[in-house]
Structures are given as C-alpha cells and as structure tokens.
Amino acid sequence: MTNIIDDKAIDKIKYDALDFDSYVHVLAESILEESSPPNIAIYGKYGSGKTSLVKLLINKIHLAPKQKNIINIFYDAWKFEHNNTDSLINLLSTLEKSIQLNKINFKEDVILNIFDYVKYIKIAISKIDNQKNEEKNSDNTSLLEIYELLKKLEDLLVEENFLLIFYIDNLDKCNSANCMKILESMNLIFDLKGFSFVITSDKKLLKDKLINSSIKDFEGYLDKTIQLPFYIPSFSGKMNDLLQNIYLRTNSNTELEKEIKDVLFSISSFNKLTPRLIIKLINRIKVCSKIYIKLNPNTQLSYENILSLFAISCTLEELFNGFHNVLIQSDTIAKYIIKIMQTELFYKDEFITNINILNDNKKLLIDLLENNFHILKMIFSTEAGKYWLENKAYRISTYEFLKSNNDIMEDMQINSLPVYKTDFMENIIPVKEKEIDPKKFISIPNSEYEISKYVVTNKWYEEFILSDGYNNTKYWIDLPSQIWLINNKITTLDEKYEKMIEKESIYYRKKFNKELKKEDFNKALQPIVYITYYEALAFCRYLTDIDEKYEYMIPSKRQWEYFANSGDKTRIYPWGNNWDNNYCNNASNQLNKTTEIGMFPQGDSKFGVSDMVGNVWVWTSTLDNNDYNYLKGGSWNFSDPSYFKISNSQMNFYNNPSYQHYDIGFLCIRKEKK
Incomplete structure (x- = not known):
C-alpha cells in the first residue's frame, strides 16, 4: 500500500x-x-x-x-x-x-x-x-x-x-x-x-x-x-514540525520510512521549504519506488535501497534540477562530491583546476555548490546520499526512470500535486431532515395541479420499495414495464445502487478519475437516481393508491416547462435570464455527484420549486416520434448553460423509458381525485 x-x-x-x-x-x-x-x-x-x-x-x-x-x-x-x-x-x-x-x-x-x-x-x-x-x-x-x-x-x-x-x-x-x-x-x-x-x-x-x-x-x-x-514565517529548520503536521492529518499509524525521513531532514534548512513541497516529495518517492518495483520484478535491490535511490533523485530533481542532470552520469564529479563532503568548505579554485567538464556545466555546478554547499553536504552525508553517489548504474537507472515516466506520474493523479479543487461544497446551503419536508407540494396558480417542491428523494422512494412495490402488479399495468420488471425487481434501496455500481463504475472512473461510490448518491435527502420511467410511473401509481385525496403522475414536457418558467415563456432559467453556475448543481462545480435537496434556494423557480434544473435530469410523460420519453432540466453531469435552459428547441433530450443512469431522477405532480 x-x-x-x-x-x-x-x-x-x-x-x-x-x-x-x-x-x-x-x-x-x-x-x-x-x-x-x-x-x-x-x-x-x-x-x-x-x-x-x-x-x-x-x-x-x-x-x-x-x-x-x-x-x-x-x-x-x-x-x-x-x-x-x-x-x-x-x-x-x-x-x-x-x-x-x-x-x-x-x-x-x-x-x-x-x-x-x-x-x-x-x-x-x-x-x-x-x-x-x-x-x-x-x-x-x-x-x-x-x-x-x-x-x-x-x-x-x-x-x-x-x-x-x-x-x-x-x-x-x-x-x-x-x-x-x-x-x-x-x-x-x-x-x-x-x-x-x-x-x-x-x-x-x-x-x-x-x-x-x-x-x-x-x-x-x-x-x-x-x-x-x-x-507566514519560514519553515526552514522545522522539518520535524512539518512531518508531524503532515502525518497528523492522515489518521494513520504508519511511520515514514527512515530512508525518506533522513533525506528530508537533510534539507530542513532549505529556504524554500513548504508543507506542499514535502508532501509532493514523499508521494513522488513512494509512487516511483512502487512503480519501479512493478516494472523490475527481478531486481536484486531491496525496497530500502530503492527508496534511498529515489529519495535522492527526486529531491535533487525537485530542488537542483540542473545539478542533478550534470551529476547523474559523471563518476568524476560524483567522486569529487564524495571527497568535498569530508570538508567544511567548497573551494572554487580547486574545483576549476581538477574538474574537466564543459564550461556551461562547470559554471552551473560552481554556482550551485557556492550557494547551496551546506544543504548538498547534508543530503550526501545521509546513508541514502552515499549509496546514490557510489552506485553509478543505479543512479542512472533511477534518473532514466524519472525522465521517461512523467506520464505515469500524471496518470496517478496524486492529490498532493497542485491540481485545483473546487471549494464549492463550502458554499452550498446544507439542510437537515427536520428543516425540510421532502414530500411538500406547491399549488400552481390557475392550475388544477400541484407539483412536488423537490425531486423524489431516496428516503421517499424507499417507502415504495419496502411496501413491496416491485411485486404489486397494479403499479405495473402496461406490458413494457411488466417485461422490464421481470429481471429488475429489488427489495432494498441498496440493491439499486449496487446495480448502478456494477454497471456504471468503469465509465465513471474513466470520466472522473475516481471510484463510483454508493455513499455519494444514497443519502436520505439526495434524489433517487438510476431510475427508469417505468419505476417513476409505478411510484406515482403507488402514491395514488395510498392517498384518498390525490392522483399522482409524471408531468408532461409542456407542464414541466410551465412550472419551470412560472408562466413566463421569455424566462430562460427558473431564476431569471442570466446563467449563474452557483444556482444549481452542475459539472462546473466539480462535485461529480448529486446534492441533497434544498441546497440551492437561490435557483428556485418563481413558483418556489427547487432543482428544476441541475442535480438530476427528470423524466416527462411526453414521447418523441420513437416513443422515447423526453428528459428535462440538465444534471450535475453537465456544465454548458444550454443544457439547463427551460426551453431549447435545438437541444431536446429523450431516452428509452427503460434507460437508467446515475444522473436521472424524477418529480411528481398531483391533482384532486374526482
């Protein structure tokens, strides 16, 4: 590990x-x-x-x-x-x-x-x-x-x-x-x-x-x-504090390997020392060592020796790249470095007299040794430093590895490298179950219909599952849904998300470079996803069955657009005519998952409906010419504002009613029974 x-x-x-x-x-x-x-x-x-x-x-x-x-x-x-x-x-x-x-x-x-x-x-x-x-x-x-x-x-x-x-x-x-x-x-x-x-x-x-x-x-x-x-004061001389700080956050009892720790302590007086630099070095040394072992399974080197070699190579490349490149293949310079490590001072004249290399390289080495002699002396005084200097073949081997495997390092997507990560989760509005009614419906002016304020949540849909909804034939009355149901019955919400993980993991990993996890989607107040139109319709029939007053249904495309624009056909987005990516859950916020309902009140429609756009696509009952159902609203998986427009004749989305995906959910409308 x-x-x-x-x-x-x-x-x-x-x-x-x-x-x-x-x-x-x-x-x-x-x-x-x-x-x-x-x-x-x-x-x-x-x-x-x-x-x-x-x-x-x-x-x-x-x-x-x-x-x-x-x-x-x-x-x-x-x-x-x-x-x-x-x-x-x-x-x-x-x-x-x-x-x-x-x-x-x-x-x-x-x-x-x-x-x-x-x-x-x-x-x-x-x-x-x-x-x-x-x-x-x-x-x-x-x-x-x-x-x-x-x-x-x-x-x-x-x-x-x-x-x-x-x-x-x-x-x-x-x-x-x-x-x-x-x-x-x-x-x-x-x-x-x-x-x-x-x-x-x-x-x-x-x-x-x-x-x-x-x-x-x-x-x-x-x-x-x-x-x-x-x-912020310099971290020079504070290596012990830096390492303590770094390992406090890992909640791990794992000790940092001695070979790495010794080299890090040798650079503790480096004036450009920062926590990020140390984290980057530790991660790079460990990952390079692991990959090197994988690529060279028959190596005679011990893991400790490999760590030593990469500890020195990575540190020199990071801090003194020019010096590293010149020193790597020259036994003459390596032997000279071993010699001067026994002294307290660097003698420029002696170096000029005894070392026969290209003038440009000579000037580079002189500048580095004059300005960084103390730190280089500390680095090469470690056991790892001595081993690195004394073994030309291994020295070159690790250098060539670092030079030719930068693409491997990029593929590793190490968190410590300076990759921007959004702070968006700190800015959304968290909700507590007691503060929100996920089953709330809103009356629509001049309409016999009410609409659910929120998309249907995991908790609400789970009631349908636990009431044996997948085995009650009166909720699955049309032939296509009955055929689909034969191989897709579930008895728990967990089963649904297990299927999602099984089917979608590879694609999700390729797209987002991370694992698809149930816990990113299955919280009580997150929208139910990976839901077919058949399931959404069966849920509405279940609600109609247990409610004496109301009949429930999936809105048509035209109804959804009316509820989203609040009766104003010129309105482009539920909140107005200007796009704001902070008003809904979309891909530009880099969450890569659904959010709990009610977290974007600033994006509510004028009727007061939440998440009309963003978070999840929702099914409508309207069919296209191929008997596919239209989907509306865009989702967390999309970023272009065009996907979130209430009405966009140039971008219509529809899919087979049996289609499932981790960004498709639904909402309900209802009217009084006659």
Whole structure:
C-alpha cells in the first residue's frame, strides 16, 4: 500500500503542528476586538499553508465569544477565474450564499433586509454592465444608486451590529486583470463600516500582477487597502514540525520510512521549504519506488535501497534540477562530491583546476555548490546520499526512470500535486431532515395541479420499495414495464445502487478519475437516481393508491416547462435570464455527484420549486416520434448553460423509458381525485 498523502487545507487545530494556532489567535483578536477591524493580507509562498491558516481563522472566529453578529464569507478567487461576471457581483453572490447558510443564527427580518440590499446592489451593477456591453455610457444614476444602496447597507450593518468578513483566497493564482478587478471591488466597499477583508497571496506574485496592470506604486496601492500584513514565517529548520503536521492529518499509524525521513531532514534548512513541497516529495518517492518495483520484478535491490535511490533523485530533481542532470552520469564529479563532503568548505579554485567538464556545466555546478554547499553536504552525508553517489548504474537507472515516466506520474493523479479543487461544497446551503419536508407540494396558480417542491428523494422512494412495490402488479399495468420488471425487481434501496455500481463504475472512473461510490448518491435527502420511467410511473401509481385525496403522475414536457418558467415563456432559467453556475448543481462545480435537496434556494423557480434544473435530469410523460420519453432540466453531469435552459428547441433530450443512469431522477405532480 503506497499511502499517498493528500494536500488539502486543514481546518482543525488538532492537525496543526506549525504554530498556526498562535498566529490565528492574534489575527482573530485583531478582527474581533477592534471597533473598525483591519483588512488583513496573509502572505506566503505557494504551498506554505495560506488556505489552512484562513480556514483555521474562520473556525476560530466562528467559535469565539463575539461582541458582533459575524458572517464569514470564504471566496476562492481562482474559482471565478474564467467567469465573465463582474468581480463585485461574484463577491456579492458568495455573500448571498453565506447569508443563506447563516440565516437561522440571526433575526430573520434583519437577515432578509441584508439579503435584499445585496440583491438590489447586484441588479444595479448588472445594469451598468449591460450598458457597457451595449456600448452605452454608464448612467451616473446607476452609479449613484449603487453608492446609496451600499451606504444603506452600511447603516443597517452598524445599527444591527453586524460584521461581514470576506476571506479572499488564491488571489495570486488569478491573471493580472482579474486580480486587479477583485482588489478594485474590495476598494469600493472596504472603507464601509461592517465590512472586513482577509486576502491570501504570494506577495511577489501579487506585485508582478499589479505592475502588469499598470500599478506603478505597488506598496502605496497595498497600503491603502491592507492595514495588517502578516507573513507566514519560514519553515526552514522545522522539518520535524512539518512531518508531524503532515502525518497528523492522515489518521494513520504508519511511520515514514527512515530512508525518506533522513533525506528530508537533510534539507530542513532549505529556504524554500513548504508543507506542499514535502508532501509532493514523499508521494513522488513512494509512487516511483512502487512503480519501479512493478516494472523490475527481478531486481536484486531491496525496497530500502530503492527508496534511498529515489529519495535522492527526486529531491535533487525537485530542488537542483540542473545539478542533478550534470551529476547523474559523471563518476568524476560524483567522486569529487564524495571527497568535498569530508570538508567544511567548497573551494572554487580547486574545483576549476581538477574538474574537466564543459564550461556551461562547470559554471552551473560552481554556482550551485557556492550557494547551496551546506544543504548538498547534508543530503550526501545521509546513508541514502552515499549509496546514490557510489552506485553509478543505479543512479542512472533511477534518473532514466524519472525522465521517461512523467506520464505515469500524471496518470496517478496524486492529490498532493497542485491540481485545483473546487471549494464549492463550502458554499452550498446544507439542510437537515427536520428543516425540510421532502414530500411538500406547491399549488400552481390557475392550475388544477400541484407539483412536488423537490425531486423524489431516496428516503421517499424507499417507502415504495419496502411496501413491496416491485411485486404489486397494479403499479405495473402496461406490458413494457411488466417485461422490464421481470429481471429488475429489488427489495432494498441498496440493491439499486449496487446495480448502478456494477454497471456504471468503469465509465465513471474513466470520466472522473475516481471510484463510483454508493455513499455519494444514497443519502436520505439526495434524489433517487438510476431510475427508469417505468419505476417513476409505478411510484406515482403507488402514491395514488395510498392517498384518498390525490392522483399522482409524471408531468408532461409542456407542464414541466410551465412550472419551470412560472408562466413566463421569455424566462430562460427558473431564476431569471442570466446563467449563474452557483444556482444549481452542475459539472462546473466539480462535485461529480448529486446534492441533497434544498441546497440551492437561490435557483428556485418563481413558483418556489427547487432543482428544476441541475442535480438530476427528470423524466416527462411526453414521447418523441420513437416513443422515447423526453428528459428535462440538465444534471450535475453537465456544465454548458444550454443544457439547463427551460426551453431549447435545438437541444431536446429523450431516452428509452427503460434507460437508467446515475444522473436521472424524477418529480411528481398531483391533482384532486374526482
């Protein structure tokens, strides 16, 4: 077992071995105890733990006794990198979700007022953006409207003693233009009372981006925006703490192999040391060693020797790539390195006199040895380092392996490598069973029908299964469904998802590079999926059978569209005419699974129906010319906005009524029995 270590940000103090708790304590105090909290910048190198520090800070502030009503808003700037929406609108949209998330903690009327102001400000900004797109001059009235709304929001926050804290992460990963837009959006509201900002960035990268955006006085610009800069201290000399921090989060009793640990301790004074770099090295050494053994089953080398070779090769390649390439095949240089490791100093003149290599390589080696002699001495003083230097054939073998197997490493999809992962799950609105009625129906104006507010859930559908619904012939009255039923009866919900795993795992793994798991789909309030039209129809007949008042059915395509557009045929999406990927569960959010019902209230239709688009496709009773049923609404598995349009004559979707997939579910409508 390789025991790959993930590189996710930590959010619990119990995983902290880097003194982050001390930093967080002071930063939290500076926010909570000041009448006008400062805007804070957390500066650190890539992989130094900026996101972890922010998440620990959020938790600290959330749990601390407070004089103010505080709402924490986590905003991942990189997430919106390719979003064409105005940066301030993106910030405000994230604020809207955070308000929804926290609404039960505060007075309902105050929260609703804050929510309304945010909504009106977004509308006013959109008005200006539309004028720009239509090449009209921005209306001063609109600008004045935004200013007045912001001032009214400020008055409300002060009066009700609210503080909205924005945590803007990954600013340095954005391109120069977007980075500048976010800072300008901050500047528009940062001097208002009731707001505070915490940003994270590599300061050097941030400086380069602002200079590219024509900001000449970088320090002066930041001084106006940031009142409290905080620099994450260097990790140089803290290898023991770093390793403790890394292994705390694994919940594993596995010890790090001595061969790897010794090499890592040898670079503990390296000035560019970060938690991410160490995780990357550990994972790479382990994976390369395992693959090497698989490819060379008859090798005479022990596992410990292989670990030693890759520990040195991976470390040198990562830290001193040029040195690694020159040193790898030269016995002369290797012997010279062995010799000078016995000394305390590097003598440049001696090296020039005794080593006969190309001038470019000689210059490279001299520069590296002059500037990094101490660290290289420490690396090659380890048992692994000595073994590597003394064995040219093995040295070359591991080098060639690393050089030719980069594609293998990419296929491994190691979590520690810097691959972007969405923070979207932190922004959706969680629900509890007691807070939601999954069987709720909504009356439709000027219609005899009511529609289920939510798609049918696992828990609700399970009632049908446990009532022996698959064996009751009165629910399966047409011949095609009876034929389908012969080989597809189930007695538990678990059986359905076992079948899904069996049939869909290979395709899912190829598409998402991860395993298809039941627990990602089978929670009580998640939509039932892998459902045929026959099953959806049988469920409606079951409900009709046990309900004396109502008859239940699957909506037609036209009915679904009417319920989705709320009677307005010009409406493109249930919430309005502008696409927002945060208003429903879709592929751009990278969840790769269904979400529980009620998590996207901002995407409800005007009739109040949830998940009309996104999360799962739903069956309709309308047939195409081939007697296939139309499907509506799009799902978590799609990202193009076209799939989520209420009515799109150019993109109609339908399938065989016996078709099953992990993103197809259904909802019901009902009317009174006559």
